[in-house]
Amino acid sequence: MHKRKDELQDIYQGSNSDPEADFTPQVARELIELRQRDLRRSRVVSFFFGSLVIVLSVALIAVVIRDFLSTRKPSGKARNVEKPYIPRYSLPAEALWVMDYQQVAAQADAGEKPGPKPFSTKWVKNAAYHIIMGQQAMAINAPEQAMEHFQKVAEIYPDIQGLRLALGMLYLKRENYAQAVQHLEKAVQEEEGFDAVNNLGAACIGTEDYQKAEKYLKRALEIKPESSVCHKNLAVLYQKMKRDDDAIFHFEKYLDLQPNDLDTMQTYALYLAKLGRWKAAADFLTKLTQEVTNVAPIYFLLAQVQVQNGQQDKAIEALKRGVQLIDPDLALAWMSREEFNAVRNAGEFKTLVDQLEISNVSLKKNK
Numbered sequence: 001m002h003k004r005k006d007e008l009q010d011i012y013q014g015s016n017s018d019p020e021a022d023f024t025p026q027v028a029r030e031l032i033e034l035r036q037r038d039l040r041r042s043r044v045v046s047f048f049f050g051s052l053v054i055v056l057s058v059a060l061i062a063v064v065i066r067d068f069l070s071t072r073k074p075s076g077k078a079r080n081v082e083k084p085y086i087p088r089y090s091l092p093a094e095a096l097w098v099m100d101y102q103q104v105a106a107q108a109d110a111g112e113k114p115g116p117k118p119f120s121t122k123w124v125k126n127a128a129y130h131i132i133m134g135q136q137a138m139a140i141n142a143p144e145q146a147m148e149h150f151q152k153v154a155e156i157y158p159d160i161q162g163l164r165l166a167l168g169m170l171y172l173k174r175e176n177y178a179q180a181v182q183h184l185e186k187a188v189q190e191e192e193g194f195d196a197v198n199n200l201g202a203a204c205i206g207t208e209d210y211q212k213a214e215k216y217l218k219r220a221l222e223i224k225p226e227s228s229v230c231h232k233n234l235a236v237l238y239q240k241m242k243r244d245d246d247a248i249f250h251f252e253k254y255l256d257l258q259p260n261d262l263d264t265m266q267t268y269a270l271y272l273a274k275l276g277r278w279k280a281a282a283d284f285l286t287k288l289t290q291e292v293t294n295v296a297p298i299y300f301l302l303a304q305v306q307v308q309n310g311q312q313d314k315a316i317e318a319l320k321r322g323v324q325l326i327d328p329d330l331a332l333a334w335m336s337r338e339e340f341n342a343v344r345n346a347g348e349f350k351t352l353v354d355q356l357e358i359s360n361v362s363l364k365k366n367k
Contacts, residue, residue: 116158127156134166143170161190169199177206188216194223202233205240213237228257232264244275262292269301278308289318296325296334304339315340316348323352328360 134149147170153163168184171177184200201216214237220230231254238247251268255261265288272281285302292298299322306315323331335353343349 116156123156127153127160130156131163138166143173146170147174164190165193165196165199168196168203172199172203172206175206177203181207181209192219192223194220194227197223198227198230198233201230201237205233205237208240210237210241214241226257228254231257239271247271262295266297266301269298269305273301273305273308276308278305281305282309282311282314289321294325296322296331298322299325300334304337307339307342312343312346315343316346316352319349319352323356328356328363332356332360 130149130152134146134153137143137146137149146166150163150167150170153160154167164183164187168180168182168187171180171183174180180203181200184196184203187196188200190196197216198220201213201220204210204213204216214234217230217234217237221227221234224230231250235247235250235254238244238250248271251264251271255265255268258264265284269281269285269288272278272284282302282305285298285305289298289302299318303315303318303322306312306318319335322334332353335349335356340349
């Protein structure tokens with residue numbers, strides 16, 4: 001009975017027995033495989049998390065470097081960036097095609113015989129190209145370039161309207177008066193505008209066709225009565241025609257309209273002096289010196305005029321002011337003119353000359 005009880009106890013105590021007692025080759029292989037699987041699993045997990053850490057570290061370093069560089073990056077204004085070329089003038093949008101047509105126009109010009117061309121798309125665009133480029137050349141004060149372009153247009157279509165005025169004015173600036181008259185007469189036939197008529201009158205002065213010049217300048221004055229340039233052209237014309245009263249009238253009209261034209265004021269004063277109208281010249285220059293106080297030639301001219309008027313005191317007074325404004329050597333040159341012979345022996349004149357000579361010697365020594 002006791003033996004059966006012990007056997008039953010051995011059956012239920014197997015789970016608490018020593019593990020080494022149950023160790024067999026089959027169990028050993030299973031344990032080894034289990035441990036290898038666990039090892040591989042732990043390696044994969046370790047590799048995944050290690051890679052994740054590396055990626056995050058690299059990303060963090062990249063962000064830090066970017067932020068650092070952005071704070072050290074120079075501003076756009078401080079960069080030494082080469083600026084694109086900006087042309088001195090730009091064409092209107094509707095004329096931009098000429099820049100693409102430039103090469104085509106050059107090819108069209110090459111190898112062509114001179115003379116008028118047919119009314120075709122090719123030559124219309126060629127003429128338009130030269131017209132636009134000529135206008136732009138005039139806008140930037142490049143008359144030679146403008147002349148070259150406009151001449152090509154006139155060669156392609158000799159009867160084209162609206163071009164003759166520009167050519168006439170360009171020839172007038174060149175003082176090629178005959179060519180200017182030729183083009184401006186055609187411009188007037190096309191349209192009797194002020195610019196065409198006035199410039200034609202000026203060109204006729206150059207060709208010494210004074211009758212035509214007077215005709216056109218009077219017509220220009222009818223079109224634009226308060227034109228200062230037309231009055232000046234008439235003054236020059238009548239001066240050449242020896243019609244002194246008419247010249248003086250138009251000089252005065254011009255100066256009323258252009259009171260700041262100092263060069264024309266001096267020209268007018270010299271004209272009065274040349275005519276021997278000493279009183280009128282003295283009155284004009286005296287009034288002028290009240291407004292212009294720093295131009296020596298005006299004072300010397302006033303002194304010469306006052307000598308002719310017999311006003312020696314006023315002449316000396318004008319000389320004293322004049323010599324203060326220029327170099328003593330130049331002042332002595334002015335005072336050596338024969339116009340001052342009438343006052344050369346006057347005490348104040350001699351004193352003034354002596355002072356200038358001393359100043360001149362002193363200046364030369366200092367140099």
